[in-house]
Amino acid sequence: MKTLKKRMLTFILLLLAAFSTDLFAQQYAVTNVHIISMESDQVLSDHFIHVKSGKIQGLFPIAKGIPLDEDLKVIDGNGAYVFPGLAEMHSHIPITETDDFSYVQDVMWLYLANGILNVRGMIGHPSHLVLKRKIASGEIKGPRIFAAGPSLNGTSVQSPEKAAQMVKDQKLAGYDHLKLHPGLDLPKFLAISKTAKEVGIMFGGHISLDVGLQNSLNNGYRSVEHMDGYIEALVADKSRLDPQIAGPFSMLLVGEADKSKIPELVQLTLEKKAWIAPTLTLFERFFGYVPADEFRLAPEMKYMPGLQVQQWVNQKKMLENQGLLSEEKVVPYLEFRKEMLLALHEGGVPLVMSSDSPQVFNVPGFSIHHEIASMHDAGVSPFEILKSGSINVAAYFEKIGEFGSIRKGAAADFVLVNGNPLEDLNALKNLHGIMVRGEWIPREELDTELNRIEEKNRRK
Numbered sequence: 518m519k520t521l522k523k524r525m526l527t528f529i530l531l532l533l534a535a536f537s538t539d540l541f542a543q544q545y546a547v548t549n550v551h552i553i554s555m556e557s558d559q560v561l562s563d564h565f566i567h568v569k570s571g572k573i574q575g576l577f578p579i580a581k582g583i584p585l586d587e588d589l590k591v592i593d594g595n596g597a598y599v600f601p602g603l604a605e606m607h608s609h610i611p612i613t614e615t616d617d618f619s620y621v622q623d624v625m626w627l628y629l630a631n632g633i634l635n636v637r638g639m640i641g642h643p644s645h646l647v648l649k650r651k652i653a654s655g656e657i658k659g660p661r662i663f664a665a666g667p668s669l670n671g672t673s674v675q676s677p678e679k680a681a682q683m684v685k686d687q688k689l690a691g692y693d694h695l696k697l698h699p700g701l702d703l704p705k706f707l708a709i710s711k712t713a714k715e716v717g718i719m720f721g722g723h724i725s726l727d728v729g730l731q732n733s734l735n736n737g738y739r740s741v742e743h744m745d746g747y748i749e750a751l752v753a754d755k756s757r758l759d760p761q762i763a764g765p766f767s768m769l770l771v772g773e774a775d776k777s778k779i780p781e782l783v784q785l786t787l788e789k790k791a792w793i794a795p796t797l798t799l800f801e802r803f804f805g806y807v808p809a810d811e812f813r814l815a816p817e818m819k820y821m822p823g824l825q826v827q828q829w830v831n832q833k834k835m836l837e838n839q840g841l842l843s844e845e846k847v848v849p850y851l852e853f854r855k856e857m858l859l860a861l862h863e864g865g866v867p868l869v870m871s872s873d874s875p876q877v878f879n880v881p882g883f884s885i886h887h888e889i890a891s892m893h894d895a896g897v898s899p900f901e902i903l904k905s906g907s908i909n910v911a912a913y914f915e916k917i918g919e920f921g922s923i924r925k926g927a928a929a930d931f932v933l934v935n936g937n938p939l940e941d942l943n944a945l946k947n948l949h950g951i952m953v954r955g956e957w958i959p960r961e962e963l964d965t966e967l968n969r970i971e972e973k974n975r976r977k
Contacts, residue, residue, distance in 0.1 A: 545957060551599065566931070607742055618648065618657060628660050635661045666692035672700060793858070798872045799876055833878070932950075
């Protein structure tokens with residue numbers, strides 16, 4: 518009898534908790550806004566968005582009138598444009614070996630302060646799974662996290678059997694994705710591919726020379742990072758792919774690439790349903806001819822620890838001292854990357870917004886705005902750029918309707934900017950505020966966090 522009473526009491530308490538959570542959940546009417554839903558390029562002018570319990574309840578014309586509810590908090594958008602936010606689909610989320618997530622929290626604020634609401638970590642660590650849970654529970658404020666597991670590469674993968682076990686272990690641990698790095702031979706790669714399909718986990722990353730782009734695409738690559746492998750696939754003499762000859766990412770072989778074969782590679786990429794994470798800005802900054810000391814002075818470097826910035830300077834200067842980053846060597850390579858991106862995009866291959874941050878001179882959040890400018894310079898339209906950071910991300914993870922668009926029932930994750938980004942992409946830098954999992958964070962709070970991070974790094 519006591520056991521039954523105990524169970525009944527537990528049930529009632531749980532029921533009351535669920536009821537009270539819903540009853541007292543924060544409601545918002547985000548009013549006086551123009552909505553870019555990302556389901557089309559049409560703008561819904563003079564609307565308001567009703568948010569409750571972390572979900573979008575509906576989109577309504579202001580003329581219809583805002584519902585009167587004493588629990589409703591009204592946010593005046595003051596004519597701002599609303600869209601589902603941006604993404605960083607190639608992040609190197611910092612790791613922590615302790616319970617101290619303070620630096621990781623700073624990085625998450627840098628993403629939020631730049632309108633990035635979705636982040637895919639692409640070099641994994643168990644602490645990222647902890648971070649993901651902390652963000653989902655509200656303990657840490659940050660974007661939605663998709664976590665890849667620890668690197669699968671020629672060093673970490675000892676055999677095909679080991680490869681299969683590592684894939685199973687990462688799936689069981691709760692990672693969302695596998696990240697492949699160079700050095701894999703074909704048997705190890707095929708073991709990864711086969712097992713990933715069996716257990717149901719996405720994989721992608723760099724292209725190993727012994728595997729090649731075609732084998733990678735034919736065996737289930739979900740995303741090709743950095744457009745890796747395309748130059749190598751276009752070079753007829755494979756002996757030239759020796760890194761000592763080809764340089765980083767085969768950048769010195771652009772003149773030997775048979776561009777007439779680009780349409781074949783585009784078609785294969787499209788047919789195999791692979792996605793492209795371009796990271797244009799990483800290559801422009803790390804492998805570009807602009808000197809390291811100039812990038813050191815970029816305004817956003819004040820948000821990074823001085824030691825980190827110095828490490829980036831040292832990494833780039835190493836290449837400069839080797840004579841690899843002269844203008845005559847770099848410009849053809851960077852132009853090829855933009856040409857390749859446009860060919861893939863115009864051929865129908867979907868893009869996901871990615872810059873690779875924090876990496877060499879790519880400060881989290883800020884680097885995405887450099888990436889956006891580079892994508893636009895390559896010929897991608899503002900609407901397609903916004904898609905790559907919103908609804909495309911949802912499509913990539915097969916979660917359309919859950920996030921990445923502004924519609925009834927979707928997560929209340931969106932960004933308000935003071936200007937129409939379809940007309941001027943610079944408007945994306947002028948935030949009015951953000952809504953994250955149904956919580957409103959005004960511009961003032963974002964600025965407070967940026968100032969705190971700047972001061973913290975100044976003291977160091």
